[in-house]
Amino acid sequence: MPNGRYSLHTDTGPAGHxxxxxxxxxxxxxxxxxxxxxxxxxYAPDGSVLAATDLTLDSRCRPLRMELRAGGWQVRGGAxxxxxxxxxxADDPAGDSAVEGHDRAHGFTGTSPAFLIATARLLRLxxxxxxxxxxxxxxxxxxxxRTVDQGWQLAGVDTHDTDSGPLLVERYTVADLAxxxxxxxHIAGDVVLSAPGVELEELQSPPNTWPDRFTG
Incomplete structure (x- = not known):
């Protein structure tokens, strides 16, 4: 089970930085x-918790269960x-503030790298x-x-030699169609190696090879 750490960055910083x-x-x-x-x-740089993500995909890589927490809000959803x-x-156990939503979308996306993996595996390009x-x-x-439309292309797959064997790295180009x-x-198995605003800083074990039963 890979355990690791991503650093998350804004697309741009203050002027001149x-x-x-x-x-x-x-x-x-x-x-x-x-x-x-x-x-x-x-976690924020000061150690405070900013958000929590819990995402489970089914055998067809659809969002079986998704729960996000951030900014005093929580969202639960699925396919x-x-x-x-x-x-x-988040502080409303009775659900008085709850608002339901539905869209004929294929899945969810957000800040967490988990959603890049979920979309890539759902598309099976x-x-x-x-x-x-x-x-x-x-x-x-x-x-x-909010609903977004994206274009995904699997530009290529590279093989890298590692101490634990060959590592297949998929190179995607993702376009905001609006x-x-x-x-x-760049994705290897079930780990994002790099993406805009995302860098893999630490990984305690190799990525999982995506199971064949999840690609049929």
Whole structure:
């Protein structure tokens, strides 16, 4: 079960400076009986907790169960004829502030690198292939939902020799279809190696090879 740490950065920093550090996300992930699960907490530079992510994919890489917490809000959701979710204040156990949502989207996306892995595995692209995908983005810090359309292309797959054997690294180009902005995402198994605003800083064991039963 990979355990590791990502550093998270803003796209741009103050004038004359590079991207600013948001904090770090400490995570663990692994395939299991229900599917693949990713659990993490994100910490600010001062050590305070910014967010928590708990995402489980089913055997077809759809969001079986998703729970996010950030900014005093929580969102629970999953795949129901698209995706459905409930957003409520985290300190509202009675659910009086809860608002339900539904969209004929393919999945969720957000700040956590977990969502890049989930989308890549859902699409199951062959090298050189591309497709469009509709996602519900949950924007931090208040987890407000908005629908986005992205274009994903698997530009290539590289093999790197490591002490534990060959490591296959997938190179994706991800485009925001509303703005045309493109970004490069590198994924190995169930770990993001790099993406805009995301750097893998520590990994205690090699990435899991994605199970064959999750790709059919």
């Amino acid at each position: 590079g991207p600013a550090l948001i904090g770090e996300e400490r995570f663990s992930c692994a395939p299991g009986p229900a599917g693949w699960r990713y659990v993490s907490k994100t 129901v004829d698209g995706v459905a979710w409930v957003r409520a204040a 062959e090298p050189g292939a591309s497709t469009r995908v509709r996602l519900v983005e949950l924007t931090e810090p208040v987890l407000a939902p 703005t045309g902005e493109q970004r490069a995402v």
